Amino acid sequence: MSAEPLHHSALYDWHRAAGAKMAPFGGWEMPLEYTGAGILAEHAAVRERVGLFDVSHLGKLKVSGPGAADYLNSRLANDLRRIAPGQAQYTLLCNQTGGVIDDLIAYLIAPDQVLLIPNAANAAAVADALGAGAPPQIEIADLHRERAVIAVAGPRSDELLTAVGVPTDLDYMAFRTVQEQATICRTGYTGERGCELVVANPSALQWWEQLVAAGAEFGVQPCGLGARDTLRTEMGYALHGHELSAEIDPVSAGLSWAVGWKKDSFDGREALLEIRRTGPVRHSWGIKACGRGIPRPGMEVVDATDGHSIGTVTSGTFSPTLHAGVGLALVDAELGAGQRVGVKVRRRVEEFELIKPPFVSPRLR
Numbered sequence: 001m002s003a004e005p006l007h008h009s010a011l012y013d014w015h016r017a018a019g020a021k022m023a024p025f026g027g028w029e030m031p032l033e034y035t036g037a038g039i040l041a042e043h044a045a046v047r048e049r050v051g052l053f054d055v056s057h058l059g060k061l062k063v064s065g066p067g068a069a070d071y072l073n074s075r076l077a078n079d080l081r082r083i084a085p086g087q088a089q090y091t092l093l094c095n096q097t098g099g100v101i102d103d104l105i106a107y108l109i110a111p112d113q114v115l116l117i118p119n120a121a122n123a124a125a126v127a128d129a130l131g132a133g134a135p136p137q138i139e140i141a142d143l144h145r146e147r148a149v150i151a152v153a154g155p156r157s158d159e160l161l162t163a164v165g166v167p168t169d170l171d172y173m174a175f176r177t178v179q180e181q182a183t184i185c186r187t188g189y190t191g192e193r194g195c196e197l198v199v200a201n202p203s204a205l206q207w208w209e210q211l212v213a214a215g216a217e218f219g220v221q222p223c224g225l226g227a228r229d230t231l232r233t234e235m236g237y238a239l240h241g242h243e244l245s246a247e248i249d250p251v252s253a254g255l256s257w258a259v260g261w262k263k264d265s266f267d268g269r270e271a272l273l274e275i276r277r278t279g280p281v282r283h284s285w286g287i288k289a290c291g292r293g294i295p296r297p298g299m300e301v302v303d304a305t306d307g308h309s310i311g312t313v314t315s316g317t318f319s320p321t322l323h324a325g326v327g328l329a330l331v332d333a334e335l336g337a338g339q340r341v342g343v344k345v346r347r348r349v350e351e352f353e354l355i356k357p358p359f360v361s362p363r364l365r
Helices: 012-017 039-048 068-073 120-131 157-163 201-218 225-235 269-278
Strands: 020-025 028-034 050-054 061-064 087-094 100-110 113-117 139-142 147-153 175-179 182-185 194-200 220-223 282-289 300-303 309-319 324-332 340-345 348-355
Touching: 012 020, 012 201, 028 039, 028 220, 028 225, 039 050, 039 220, 039 225, 050 157, 050 201, 050 225, 061 068, 061 120, 068 100, 068 113, 087 120, 100 120, 100 182, 120 139, 147 157, 147 201, 157 194, 157 201, 194 201, 201 220, 225 309, 225 324, 282 309, 309 340, 324 340, 324 348
Parallel strands: 050 220
Antiparallel strands: 020 028, 050 147, 061 113, 061 139, 087 100, 100 113, 147 194, 175 182, 182 194, 282 324, 282 348, 300 309, 300 340, 309 324, 340 348
């Protein structure tokens, strides 16, 4: 049976013309890195200047109708009552055993309208789960193929946004409409100050080319998903399918702060309360190499003394900022910061230290 064709963003032709190395991601063909730059140079551009990412593979679901926000608040783990219209919130949709169907950003537009940004591969599952049991007045519209998302990140991002007439006076996790069908939100996934622009597909290329042209004086660099992964790993940010999954709950993943524990209802509430009460079996920690080892997802974590298995690497990479191997690992819950563990890297065991992320100081605000 032939595989389904990959989706392409509205910027696909631009990426190909710019020499991007394309790769499949969540059902989409997206830039991994660009010829003439590469992951290390793109990573450095974001940490030192400003980078542009096409993240149009992210889902876009508009939930609308009387009581839309209240309905979502009865399903999503975080508490939407903590924010006001014009603010966004990191949240989770869990299953009945406490595992995570997806983590997502909720844009609270009004009590009767919320925009959800799930991960690419999980957008349909989120729509199906929220649609099941929704009251008849609630409509869930899939805008996945109608909207593009452009991320701008780096210490010079404000200068670039000002140059194209986009306001930069937003608080962290706040958003506003800047043009018809264009929304800017002060969110990000790199640890650097920046924003994400959600725009209609017909205007995406115009936005992108304008940002590239205006950014020349600020050292702007188009960046692929390779650099996005090294940047988010340095921050210790969770990625679904790695630190979160249908089998990995938010308590184990260190995301208890994203759960509205005082709410009367949300999906998976009883299971999560029990996990919180008894404590998780394993917990997510950052790992930093004591030597030259570079961790990769799926590698076994072992006790540094006797070599018995104590966990699994969920994310891992070489940190271009620290020039060391860093990652995230799900390890036995009794372990803590400062302890040394082993990671089986190829045929040898490399020593790592457990660290509470981030590995690099964030500059989001």
